[in-house]
Amino acid sequence: MVDLYATLWTFALAGLTLLLTWLLAMLASWLIGRFMQQSSPQVTSGARRLGAVMVWLIGSILAIQELGVSPLILIVVIALVGFAALIAVREPLGNYGAKYFTDVYTPFKVGDTIRVQGYAGKVIAINAITTVLLADNEQLISVPNSVFITDIVVNTTPQAWKEVTIPISIGPSVDLPAFESELLKHLSKLRLRLDRQFPPLLSTKSRTSQSTDLTLTVMLRRPEERDAVTVEVNKRVAEVLEHTRTNRR
Amino acid sequence: MHFGGLLTGAGEHMRLRTYEWATQVTAPMQPLNMCINTQTPLVQFTAAHAPPPGRRTSAPLDLAALTEGVDYRYSPGGVTRMVLPLVRHMLQDRFLDEAHWVALNPNAPATVRMSGVTLHSVTLGPKRMASYGMVKEAIWGRVHGIDETDHHDDLFWTEAFSEYAYYNRITSELIRKLDKKHDFDVFYIHDFQQIPIGHMLTTLKPKIFRWHIPFDRSTIPPRWHALLATYLNSYDAIVVSSPRYADSLKSFGYTGRIEHIYPYVDPKDYSDPPAADVASVSERFGVRRGDIVALVVARMDPVKAHDRAIEALAELASSFPRLKLVLVGNGSFSSSRSGVGLSKSDRWRAHLEEMVTRSHLEDRVVFTGHLSQHDLDCFYERCSFTILPSVREGFGLVVVESWLHHRPAIITSRAGIADLVREGKNGLVFDPDEPGALAGQMRRLLGDHPTELSKTLIRGGSLAAEKCSIEAAVRSERALLTEVMEA
Structure with missing residues (x-):
């Protein structure tokens, strides 16, 4: 009987921890939004999401601890999977990350004419990995997004x-x-x-x-x-x- | 009086519906599902059918269960008058499968069904409506060249403009919602008030815009150019009423397809009223036997320049003591209290009445207000000639109506329809800013031997009217829709 109560109490504590985590995640998201009011809405929204995920990660580990399970194994698994994923998709991830920043900070958009690394053309698409240019001779040029962070880009569109x-x-x-x-x-x-x-x-x-x-x-x-x-x-x-x-x- | 003879002659020899246009148009592979958007609604409801504020039901109302003239009326004016016959013909020919018509209609049920067409109402609160009305009037005034001051140059930066954007955005959101449900094939947006819809409606499906008013880039303030060009370029094709407007649109920077299609009417909508009805309606408005009637059919608006007609009458009054000027029309949807609620029609009518009193023409000018189609037909039948005096006019469909009724027309040179007019052959043209010009043309029809000239104008008018027939328009519109769909 005592065991049942103890188990229920443990689960209740874990539940309470998750509830608190949810509230804290909301609070963290709101606070980040307030602090980053002057930033681009897209960056703010990304930061709010990241803040909430971090709180959830910590909250989940604490809840697992409440249940008597060692969180060490979970942390090790997350770290290993994360590391392996980073190694495997290092290049595309770099481009993906670069896209996130070019969206906000690079001064060109679809329809503009730009010059980068000796290539020039009209931007016809910006996807997660590359930016596609249409050259005057109708050739398609695919430029990895990471290039836009490391190289000089000239936007030749009037005004x-x-x-x-x-x-x-x-x-x-x-x-x-x-x-x-x-x-x-x-x-x-x-x-x-x-x-x-x-x-x-x-x-x-x-x-x-x-x-x-x-x-x-x-x-x-x-x-x-x-x-x-x-x-x-x-x-x-x-x-x-x-x-x-x-x-x- | 020569005019009595002319009227009878015209009535007997050149009756109204004698058009025999071949309609050799091919149906598309698959009937289309079209979404139409206008500011002015097709029908306006009486208070009994207006939903209480905030309580619009989604259950559609069947128009067939109501009585025209009692529960609702069709909106007067060119746009709705043109679009309905077009839709009707396209539904009949199975070119269209169904049509959904979205319009601003605050005092209407959310959805109304009529044969083949579903009407959807957009509603706007009074405060937003006032701001929206202010912006659209400002655009209208500048485009028509009436307001030449620069105080609207920054119109697109005003708070009122944000309400204009709000109206267009809620309309585009409703269209988007309907598109998710009905999967339209094409969007046909009408009139300048709705111009942002193309940009707001993010879709890869074809979008066509009909610009009904004049388009002259010289009247558009430079600070409006960029935004208007962005809005215009969001359409796959733009239809204008005159080749002049097409050239101006091109020079404005529109890069899509430009189509010139004359506005049109359906002759079936016009009937020859019995002589007894003509006499009775005339009597009701104080027009006696033997009076010579000059008819102006135009809403009460300064751009329609009824004042020019009153000035001309004052000039001719002593020479032609039986000449009467009949002014038919009141405010538009924009002026009506159940519509946008602008009061310019009341102000303009008061100005005209004051002008009539000042000129001692009280018994020579008749203000009829809005007339039913039957009563309007009676006045077309009763009149000796019609006048379109506008200082600016997108087209001027009333001239076509006059031609369909076999009445000579005197036409302002500032109307799109002036492109169709050959002086002395199918109409008489005058410059509304030239003093005495209108009176001079009226005198030609009122002179000692008007019969031959009138007959020539009537004959020429009948031929010119063919270019504005619904059949010709259906052919052009179908060809345009087919090409835009296939492009």
Whole structure:
């Protein structure tokens, strides 16, 4: 009888640990979102996900410990699998990681004409591993994404310096029409810093039942204000996202 | 009076529905499922059928169970008047399998069914509606060249514009939802208010846009160019009403396919009313036997320039004491309280009434307001000639109506339909900004020997009207849809 109670108590503690983990993961995600308000929404969303995963990892190990199982074996298995995976997919992973950063920080997008490592062409696709260029002679050139972090890239598209594109991913909790309308209101307040001939434009890139990927394009008035404007626009996007989510709730 | 003879002659010798156009168009392999989007809804409901705020049911309403004129009415105006016959013909020919029509209709049930067409309503709260209305009026004013000031140059940066974007986004979201359910083959978006829909609707399926108003790049502020070009270039094809607009659109930077198709009407929608009805309707509005009627059919809007017609009447009043000017029409969907709620039609009518009083023409000008199709047919039958006085006009379908009713038309040179008019052959053209020009043309039809000129204009008008027939349009539209689908 005592054993049964002890077992139930152990399971209850493990359950409680998981519950606390869930709450902490939510808290961590929210705090990261608050601290990274000025960063790109895509980077913020990635950091929030990473924070939550870390909390879950620690919480799961603690819960396993509560059940009396040594977490050492689990840690060793995760480490070994992780190491093997890293070795196996080192190259593609590098390109994949590079894609994540080029999405946010490299100043070109599909449709632009660029020059990199002696190759030039129009960007027709950016996938997880490579960026595909169409050369003037209609040849397809595949450039690994990692190149864009290590090499010099020249964007030869006219007025490319003006353009700031910000990827935004919104979940089903955000009402897209309300978000767009509110965002345009916010951005109209920055019009002194933006090119009046090119009002902000929100474009839908892809949609699933879980998320909608958007791109916000704004055009700068002065090149030296690129960073300041990007930070301000990112901040406003984060604020509007938060505001729209809260209103929906 | 020579005009009495002219009217009878026209009625007897050149009756209305004598068109025999061959409809040799081939049906597509598979009937299409088309989504249509307009701002103005096809039908407007009376208060009894308007759902209470926040309580729109999803159960579709069957239009056949309601009575036209009592429970609902068809929206007047060119766009809906054109699109419905087109859809009807395409459904009949099995070119279309079904059509879904999305439009702004705050006082309507969410879904309404009628034969072959399902109507879907978009709703907008009063505050957002006011801002949306302000933006669309500003665009309309600039494109029509009425507002030449620069105070709307930054329109796309205003808070009101964010509500215009909101309206278009909720419309595109509804279309997207319907597409998931019905898997449309093609999207046909109509009129300038809806222009962002193509960009917002992320789909690889064909998107066609019909630009119904004038397109003259010189009237568009440079600060609007980039965004408008982005919106326009999101369509696979754009249809315009005049070759002039096609050239301007090309020079504006549109890189897709441009098609010029004249607006059209279905002659079957027009009937010859019995003489007794014509007399009774005329009497109701104070038009007596022996009066010479000059008819203007246009909504109450400054761009329609009814004032030019009143000025011309004032000039001719003493020479032609039996001449009367009948102004048919009231506000559009944009002006109606159940629509966008703009009050410009009331203001314009008050201005015209004041002008009439000032010119002592109270017993010579008749304001009929909105008329049923039957009563309008009676006035077409009763009039001696029609006038389209607009200072700017995308096309001017009322001229085609006048031709279908075998009445000569005096036409502003600023209308798209002026491309079809050969001076003295099928119409009389005038510059609305030239003082006395309209009165001069009216005098030609009111003079001592108007019969020959009128007969010539009627004969020429009947031939010109063929270019704006529904049959011709169905052929062109089907060819366009087929080519866009196959491209």
